[in-house]
Amino acid sequence: MAAKTLIIDGKEVSAEEGATVLQVARDNGVKLPTLCHLEGVYDVGACRLCLVEIAGTTKLLPACTTKISEGMRITTDSDRLRKYRRMTIELLFAERNHVCAVCVSNGHCELQTLAYSLGMDHVRYDYIFPKWNVDLTHRMFGMDHNRCILCTRCVRVCWHIEGAGTKNVAGRGATSKIISDLNQPWGDSESCTECGKCVMACPTGALFNKGTTTGEMEHDRDKLEFIVNAREKQQWLP
Amino acid sequence: MQLDDLNALVAKHVGARKKIVLRTCMSAGCMSSQADVIKKNLEAEVKAQGLEADVEVRRVGCMGFCGQGPLIGVDGLSAKEKLFEFVKPTDAPAIVGSLKGGACDVQAGNPDHPFFAKQMRIVRANGGIVDPERIEDYLAAGGYQALHQVLTEMQLAGVVEEITKSGLRGRGGAGFLTGLKWGTVAKSAGAKKYVVCNGDEGDPGAFMDRSVLESDPHLVLEGMAIAAYAVGADQGFLYVRAEYPLAIARLQTAIKQAKQLGLLGGGIFESPFNFNVDIRIGAGAFVCGEETALMASVEGKRGTPRPRPPFPAESGLWGCPTLINNVETFANITAIINRGGAWYAGIGTEKSKGTKVFALTGKIRNNGLIEVPMGIPLRQIVEEMGGGAPAGGQIKSVQTGGPSGGCIPAAYLDTPVDYESLTKLGSIMGSGGMVVMDDATNMVEIAKFYMEFCMEESCGKCIPCRTGTAQMFHLLEKITQRRGTARDLAKLEELCDMVRHTSLCGLGQTAPNPVASTLKFFRAEYEALLQPDPHGPRANGSVKTAEAVTP
Ligand SMILES: Cc1cc2nc3c(=O)[nH]c(=O)nc-3n(C[C@H](O)[C@H](O)[C@H](O)COP(=O)(O)O)c2cc1C
Ligand code: SF4
Ligand code: SF4
Ligand code: FES
Ligand code: FES
Numbered sequence: 207m208a209a210k211t212l213i214i215d216g217k218e219v220s221a222e223e224g225a226t227v228l229q230v231a232r233d234n235g236v237k238l239p240t241l242c243h244l245e246g247v248y249d250v251g252a253c254r255l256c257l258v259e260i261a262g263t264t265k266l267l268p269a270c271t272t273k274i275s276e277g278m279r280i281t282t283d284s285d286r287l288r289k290y291r292r293m294t295i296e297l298l299f300a301e302r303n304h305v306c307a308v309c310v311s312n313g314h315c316e317l318q319t320l321a322y323s324l325g326m327d328h329v330r331y332d333y334i335f336p337k338w339n340v341d342l343t344h345r346m347f348g349m350d351h352n353r354c355i356l357c358t359r360c361v362r363v364c365w366h367i368e369g370a371g372t373k374n375v376a377g378r379g380a381t382s383k384i385i386s387d388l389n390q391p392w393g394d395s396e397s398c399t400e401c402g403k404c405v406m407a408c409p410t411g412a413l414f415n416k417g418t419t420t421g422e423m424e425h426d427r428d429k430l431e432f433i434v435n436a437r438e439k440q441q442w443l444p
Numbered sequence: 445m446q447l448d449d450l451n452a453l454v455a456k457h458v459g460a461r462k463k464i465v466l467r468t469c470m471s472a473g474c475m476s477s478q479a480d481v482i483k484k485n486l487e488a489e490v491k492a493q494g495l496e497a498d499v500e501v502r503r504v505g506c507m508g509f510c511g512q513g514p515l516i517g518v519d520g521l522s523a524k525e526k527l528f529e530f531v532k533p534t535d536a537p538a539i540v541g542s543l544k545g546g547a548c549d550v551q552a553g554n555p556d557h558p559f560f561a562k563q564m565r566i567v568r569a570n571g572g573i574v575d576p577e578r579i580e581d582y583l584a585a586g587g588y589q590a591l592h593q594v595l596t597e598m599q600l601a602g603v604v605e606e607i608t609k610s611g612l613r614g615r616g617g618a619g620f621l622t623g624l625k626w627g628t629v630a631k632s633a634g635a636k637k638y639v640v641c642n643g644d645e646g647d648p649g650a651f652m653d654r655s656v657l658e659s660d661p662h663l664v665l666e667g668m669a670i671a672a673y674a675v676g677a678d679q680g681f682l683y684v685r686a687e688y689p690l691a692i693a694r695l696q697t698a699i700k701q702a703k704q705l706g707l708l709g710g711g712i713f714e715s716p717f718n719f720n721v722d723i724r725i726g727a728g729a730f731v732c733g734e735e736t737a738l739m740a741s742v743e744g745k746r747g748t749p750r751p752r753p754p755f756p757a758e759s760g761l762w763g764c765p766t767l768i769n770n771v772e773t774f775a776n777i778t779a780i781i782n783r784g785g786a787w788y789a790g791i792g793t794e795k796s797k798g799t800k801v802f803a804l805t806g807k808i809r810n811n812g813l814i815e816v817p818m819g820i821p822l823r824q825i826v827e828e829m830g831g832g833a834p835a836g837g838q839i840k841s842v843q844t845g846g847p848s849g850g851c852i853p854a855a856y857l858d859t860p861v862d863y864e865s866l867t868k869l870g871s872i873m874g875s876g877g878m879v880v881m882d883d884a885t886n887m888v889e890i891a892k893f894y895m896e897f898c899m900e901e902s903c904g905k906c907i908p909c910r911t912g913t914a915q916m917f918h919l920l921e922k923i924t925q926r927r928g929t930a931r932d933l934a935k936l937e938e939l940c941d942m943v944r945h946t947s948l949c950g951l952g953q954t955a956p957n958p959v960a961s962t963l964k965f966f967r968a969e970y971e972a973l974l975q976p977d978p979h980g981p982r983a984n985g986s987v988k989t990a991e992a993v994t995p
Contacts, residue, residue, distance in 0.1 A: 332918060
């Protein structure tokens with residue numbers, strides 16, 4: 207494949223034909239925020255965080271789906287881009303119920319990390335506080351729609367890596383929702399192979415392994431009592 | 445079938461026509477007022493009054509003056525056509541009686557009314573004249589001659605050249621040069637190519653495409669077949685929304701009849717050219733009119749847009765080069781082939797050629813469908829053809845382009861209707877919705893209405909559109925309920941800018957237009973609703989960037 211040279215944030219770099227702007231940026235140590243991008247599955251250009259400025263077009267283009275071309279001049283960071291990125295994150299926080307303090311992902315959430323790095327010290331939009339439920343019907347996993355940002359990473363891994371086709375998007379606009387099979391409780395899904403790839407893919411606390419959520423940890427006091435009894439009373443049966 | 449056989453068929457059909465024709469509009473507008481019963485009653489009455497030898501009742505498509513419907517046109521009685529308006533099923537005896545000179549108190553229409561006289565009918569030439577369910581009628585009006593000419597006399601490149609010469613621009617909204625698009629698809633490498641006709645028409649207030657499909661389905665099919673020949677496609681899809689059952693039924697009939705005569709299907713006009721058309725019915729999502737979402741829907745997937753490039757011309761349906769055009773765009777093709785690209789380019793303005801069909805609605809005397817040459821001043825449409833606002837009202841603004849467009853204030857009524865002039869005013873040509881508003885209209889409410897529409901129709905894929913429109917709607921609601929402050933207005937404006945520049949597809953990118961254009965021309969109406977800021981004058985509308993705050 208032919209090599210192409212291009213300029214990214216003023217630095218001349220070369221890359222293979224067919225590469226995306228995002229790949230080239232990452233290969234060259236240029237940091238770009240992303241949410242819907244996930245290594246290993248195809249890109250959909252949905253979150254709009256990786257938008258960059260490209261000389262010669264007034265449109266902002268998503269780095270994850272834009273292929274490089276010879277002589278391209280890319281700007282990945284500007285006041286305008288930062289402003290839009292921060293607004294995007296603020297909109298997400300106002301959209302559903304992201305209560306970090308009680309979230310399974312607190313401290314290792316891509317949304318939270320992005321909010322920090324983009325300097326989101328508060329949300330200027332009114333919180334919408336929609337009513338969403340939590341699906342705990344599955345034996346191993348749970349889905350909290352309050353934390354979902356509709357990045358569709360779970361859908362893509364489910365279809366294109368696992369090949370199960372359990373996860374899907376239903377509805378439109380702000381009422382869009384990740385569903386299992388034909389909008390059934392996840393636990394009733396016949397196609398789910400319980401592989402857990404969607405949980406691995408999720409950037410937030412929307413999908414989680416059961417037993418790891420805040421408040422779910424049970425203090426096994428009986429075990430202490432058992433040990434003490436065994437040691438002091440030589441009593442081995444509970 | 446060869447051309448000679450076809451001409452013989454037409455001669456027979458024309459020969460069987462009767463002296464007097466009662467044209468009964470059976471398009472959706474008049475059908476909603478019992479046009480089907482009217483037609484049945486007229487037929488019975490012709491029989492009862494013994495006029496069968498001389499009079500025929502013909503089903504026709506929309507005549508345009510839908511606001512005055514149901515309409516009946518009478519040909520062959522006098523030199524000039526006669527028109528009856530607001531016809532009721534019980535009017536049949538009087539109308540038929542009048543053919544013999546009897547008295548008739550059914551309201552007579554005026555075929556010389558500016559509503560008709562100022563029109564220039566290319567796309568709608570057959571509307572209200574031919575029977576949309578009889579291919580013979582379309583053939584008698586010169587139908588399928590252009591396809592024959594293209595197949596027998598023209599090179600592929602010649603067809604594209606003719607369309608390019610005409611200067612025709614896509615009528616689906618964006619106004620992309622049709623010849624350029626055809627040329628790109630023709631040049632794209634690929635053994636399989638597709639032609640898609642976009643009949644999704646989801647703008648509130650728009651019914652141009654529905655009317656064309658209902659009134660003259662073969663015109664669109666012929667345009668598609670010519671396009672397929674020019675770009676090298678052999679399969680077409682006609683995407684129509686499920687809310688248009690009459691259009692779908694007539695298209696099905698038309699496709700069947702065209703196939704029977706060898707005008708669609710394999711070996712058209714006994715040439716090596718094959719072209720099949722299938723109908724795909726959309727479920728009514730506005731976003732499915734966006735070309736990439738439409739193609740996903742045709743492929744049986746969830747109708748959501750994807751980033752372009754690649755454009756459909758390079759990679760469309762199932763990854764193959766695909767030509768996608770609007771209904772009205774295809775409806776212009778036969779006229780351009782028949783009369784030449786140069787003729788077409790002679791109509792309109794320098795950059796906007798030909799005619800445009802508009803659905804004229806709202807606070808205006810004469811509602812209906814009009815086809816006007818590009819460049820006509822808005823004032824002529826609204827005041828002369830439309831007859832101005834109904835009694836007591838005064839026109840305040842004209843909305844074009846639906847939820848992607850804007851509101852043009854009355855002070856700009858002298859603006860010529862062409863792509864560039866409308867864009868300059870912050871509106872767009874759009875697909876042809878034209879809603880007239882009078883002085884009782886609250887412009888902030890209008891902006892809110894369109895924002896609500898966009899919010900509900902957002903596919904939900906990208907964040908700025910999905911949740912940006914929800915926040916903008918919320919802010920507009922706050923303002924209209926007199927709960928908003930100057931800071932809310934600043935937030936609204938900032939969101940307009942952000943959603944426009946970061947959304948994935950045209951829906952989100954243009955969703956702020958109605959707000960932006962009403963803010964531009966009617967800002968005082970917004971400001972009059974604002975409340976003093978309880979937090980004082982501290983202006984906090986701007987966003988801090990990462991540099992200012994180190995985490
Ligand atoms: C949200 C949205 C809705 C659209 N709806 C329609 C529609 O209903 N009909 C249409 O022809 N084009 C519609 N378009 C434009 C199409 O994407 C496309 O540009 C058009 O069909 C191309 O045909 P043309 O070149 O003949 O205009 C829509 C675009 C967007 C962004
Ligand atoms: S559940 Fe997680 S991975 Fe799936 S769409 Fe929501 S946030 Fe993305
Ligand atoms: S702009 Fe709106 S309709 Fe278009 S992809 Fe984004 S969410 Fe969907
Ligand atoms: S990562 Fe590119 S749009 Fe989401
Ligand atoms: S629907 Fe009858 S005139 Fe338009």
